[in-house]
Amino acid sequence: MADRRDVAAHPVYLAGGVADAEEQSERKFIERLAQRDERAFNELVELYEARVFRLLLRMLGRRDEAEDMAQEVFVQIFKAVSTFRGDSKLSTWIYRVSVNLCKNRMKYLARRHSEGEDELEPVAERAALDEAKGVTFGDVAQPDRLVEGYQIERVVQQCIAELDPDFREVLILRDLEDLSYEELSEITGLADGTVKSRLHRARSMLKANVERKMGEKIR
Amino acid sequence: MTDPGHDEANETAPPSAAAQEPDESLRSMLRGALREEEPPPNVLAGVQKRIRERSKGKFYADGWSTAKHPPLNTYLITSLLMLAILVISYALLSPLVGSPVPVRNQPVPIQVIPR
Numbered sequence: 001m002a003d004r005r006d007v008a009a010h011p012v013y014l015a016g017g018v019a020d021a022e023e024q025s026e027r028k029f030i031e032r033l034a035q036r037d038e039r040a041f042n043e044l045v046e047l048y049e050a051r052v053f054r055l056l057l058r059m060l061g062r063r064d065e066a067e068d069m070a071q072e073v074f075v076q077i078f079k080a081v082s083t084f085r086g087d088s089k090l091s092t093w094i095y096r097v098s099v100n101l102c103k104n105r106m107k108y109l110a111r112r113h114s115e116g117e118d119e120l121e122p123v124a125e126r127a128a129l130d131e132a133k134g135v136t137f138g139d140v141a142q143p144d145r146l147v148e149g150y151q152i153e154r155v156v157q158q159c160i161a162e163l164d165p166d167f168r169e170v171l172i173l174r175d176l177e178d179l180s181y182e183e184l185s186e187i188t189g190l191a192d193g194t195v196k197s198r199l200h201r202a203r204s205m206l207k208a209n210v211e212r213k214m215g216e217k218i219r
Numbered sequence: 220m221t222d223p224g225h226d227e228a229n230e231t232a233p234p235s236a237a238a239q240e241p242d243e244s245l246r247s248m249l250r251g252a253l254r255e256e257e258p259p260p261n262v263l264a265g266v267q268k269r270i271r272e273r274s275k276g277k278f279y280a281d282g283w284s285t286a287k288h289p290p291l292n293t294y295l296i297t298s299l300l301m302l303a304i305l306v307i308s309y310a311l312l313s314p315l316v317g318s319p320v321p322v323r324n325q326p327v328p329i330q331v332i333p334r
Contacts, residue, residue, distance in 0.1 A: 038279060045263045053259040067260050074266040075273065156252035175246050176253060207245055 026090055034082040041081075045074050048091070051177075052098050058172045059102045060109075061161050069105055073098045088186045095173070096187045103165045152214075159209040167202035174199055 032040035052073055057066035077097055084093055160168060173179045173187060184195045211217050271279040 036278060042263060042267075045266055049262045050259040053262065054255055057255060058253050063257075067262065067265075070260075070262045071265040071269055074262065075269045078266075078270055078278075152248075153252045156248055160249070160253070171249075172253075175249055203242060203245060206249075207242065210248070 027086065030081070030084060030086060030090060034084070036078075041078055044077070048094055049074070051091075052094065055095065055098055055172065055177060056102055058160075058176055059099075059165075059168060060106065061157060065105070065109070069098075069102060073101055076101060089183075092183050092186050095177075095179070095183070096189075099169055099173075099187055103169065106165050155213050156210060159206055159213065162209065163202060163206060167198060167205060170195060170199045171202040171206065175203075 029040060029043075033044060049070060053066055053070045056069045056073070057063060060066050060069065073094075077094060080097070084090070088096075160171075163171065169188065170184060173184055174181075179187070181192055181195055184190075184199075185192050188195060190198070267279040271281070
């Protein structure tokens, strides 16, 4: 075991531990952002653009919309970063800004009826639901399975798009982005119990809708 | 399947611990359907452009794209500079250009072989 004094002499431990050092580093980064440091903001965009884009794409379902929205999210972050008090992690705050802007855009899009309305094939012609597990359009080698995989994907995508934005939000954040319940509470502004309940309902609704469209149960 | 009638009061009771467990088949299906195969786009340039335009050049300023009035002085100086370069180039290169060498097209004398 290393000498306690040696460990304490390490610059990281001087700051009071690894977590504290990370917190300090984030605090300094936020200070730079609040001072409108363009280089710091470039770093922030490069650090979070993939995560923000992926979340928005999953929420909106359209690549062009997601890219436009991602740019808007970062513009809003640039404007509002001086108001960030550091009560939560920076990443959580960025998620919150993204989700709120995204929900506003979804409401706007819903009003304009601009969402795609692709007609799906009749239920009897679709593949079994078992094939949906991990089967994606890119994975399937045979042409017939390729079409089946594609159809299953389309059904799931359509069912997600039909979910109410409040349910879609928790489902994506938890089951796809792997965020904790605590982070979900901070992002949505809901109580822990409400988040869990809403997530449970979202899963049930999605499952029921997929089963109804596919005509069989998910096992 | 949209459920606009949901109210938060009914949602506050958390489901049982078993019900909170994620359904792996459902999660796998979700991940499969929403898997992004193309790489995410680079949004930095677009973000910088929006900030530059909305801040009227205060941030990410390049001095050109967001100026309120066209930068006439810059255009004028650039034009004069280009003109000067052209004149200097012409002055340097023109002495090298001579007149073409005349070509004499005289017939070659024919030598008649005596018998």
